[in-house]
Amino acid sequence: MNELSFSELVERVIGAEKPILLTHTRPDGDTVGSCAALASLFDAMGRRATVVSPDVIPRRLAFLSDNDWFAPKKDYPADATVIAVDVASPQQLGELQSVFTGSLSPSFMIDHHERGAAFCPRYLRADASAVGEIVYDLAVELVSRGVLPAIPPFAVNAIFASISSDTGCFKYSNVTPRTHRIAAALIELGADAAEINRLLFDVKTAEILAAEGYVASHLRRALNGRIAWVTVTDAIRDELGLLDEHFETAIDVVRSLEGVEVAMAVKESPDGKYKVSLRSTGLDVAKVAATLGGGGHVRAAGCSLPAPTADDAAAVAVEAVEAALLA
Numbered sequence: 200m201n202e203l204s205f206s207e208l209v210e211r212v213i214g215a216e217k218p219i220l221l222t223h224t225r226p227d228g229d230t231v232g233s234c235a236a237l238a239s240l241f242d243a244m245g246r247r248a249t250v251v252s253p254d255v256i257p258r259r260l261a262f263l264s265d266n267d268w269f270a271p272k273k274d275y276p277a278d279a280t281v282i283a284v285d286v287a288s289p290q291q292l293g294e295l296q297s298v299f300t301g302s303l304s305p306s307f308m309i310d311h312h313e314r315g316a317a318f319c320p321r322y323l324r325a326d327a328s329a330v331g332e333i334v335y336d337l338a339v340e341l342v343s344r345g346v347l348p349a350i351p352p353f354a355v356n357a358i359f360a361s362i363s364s365d366t367g368c369f370k371y372s373n374v375t376p377r378t379h380r381i382a383a384a385l386i387e388l389g390a391d392a393a394e395i396n397r398l399l400f401d402v403k404t405a406e407i408l409a410a411e412g413y414v415a416s417h418l419r420r421a422l423n424g425r426i427a428w429v430t431v432t433d434a435i436r437d438e439l440g441l442l443d444e445h446f447e448t449a450i451d452v453v454r455s456l457e458g459v460e461v462a463m464a465v466k467e468s469p470d471g472k473y474k475v476s477l478r479s480t481g482l483d484v485a486k487v488a489a490t491l492g493g494g495g496h497v498r499a500a501g502c503s504l505p506a507p508t509a510d511d512a513a514a515v516a517v518e519a520v521e522a523a524l525l526a
């Protein structure tokens with residue numbers, strides 16, 4: 200699969216008729232925010248975009264997705280231009296893999312995952328904290344070429360949200376001076392930074408707080424506390440009356456424990472496998488995840504493990520992390 204240059208990306212976006220934007224599974228603020236921003240840019244170019252997500256979009260992202268672009272569609276035009284956004288591998292398209300195939304196969308992808316697997320022509324910028332940084336450059340380029348008079352206010356906010364989301368509110372190691380420069384430019388353009396950050400990080404439903412409470416009281420540790428994890432099974436979710444989406448911040452609770460170098464959340468998936476999320480303070484967990492069939496970033500990665508129980512899946516992941524920490 201060929202790698203696109205930035206100008207090739209710009210040409211493809213300008214040439215995209217009937218754009219369909221695909222998010223990745225378990226959609227986060229970057230994939231949703233970047234799709235929303237792109238939809239807004241297309242809208243300003245007089246083209247109606249559709250965003251399709253393989254999984255339900257979390258309610259806290261409703262300020263990005265509660266609009267017509269994200270409304271469910273019955274069928275898709277055969278001549279649509281399908282664009283995968285922040286999707287690192289075909290597996291990350293989930294059930295959309297079987298929908299967007301043949302004439303509806305993705306035309307190109309926009310991504311920032313260094314160890315991703317391209318499944319169509321790709322524009323990749325691994326130094327971007329979020330796909331939102333790329334969408335910002337795209338928006339600026341469309342304005343400077345006169346394709347757009349200005350970046351639409353909705354896109355300004357959605358790009359800010361995508362970057363803030365993937366940087367943990369500008370806290371993670373993926374933040375660069377450029378990340379802050381883009382954020383500053385977006386605030387100058389009118390981004391409501393305080394409100395977006397409040398919606399993304401300070402508002403939690405009672406269900407999410409209940410899930411975090413469960414996680415905080417069920418932490419497991421290994422290697423003198425250098426590794427910590429929690430397991431979340433269907434049975435536990437049922438018992439607590441909670442859904443998978445309520446455990447999205449579980450990994451953040453685990454990683455906040457003092458002394459933890461690698462945090463993991465092991466969650467039972469609908470496919471019967473166990474989805475393992477990994478966060479580290481320095482260890483290359485993308486490498487560890489790759490040995491287990493997954494991928495991601497140096498300090499944030501994941502994989503999906505077949506195992507009889509959550510504890511078995513956790514044991515496999517803990518062993519791999521231990522080996523890497525002691526290597």
Ligand SMILES: [Mn+2]
Pocket residue numbers: 229230285311328329330365
């Ligand atoms: Mn991302």
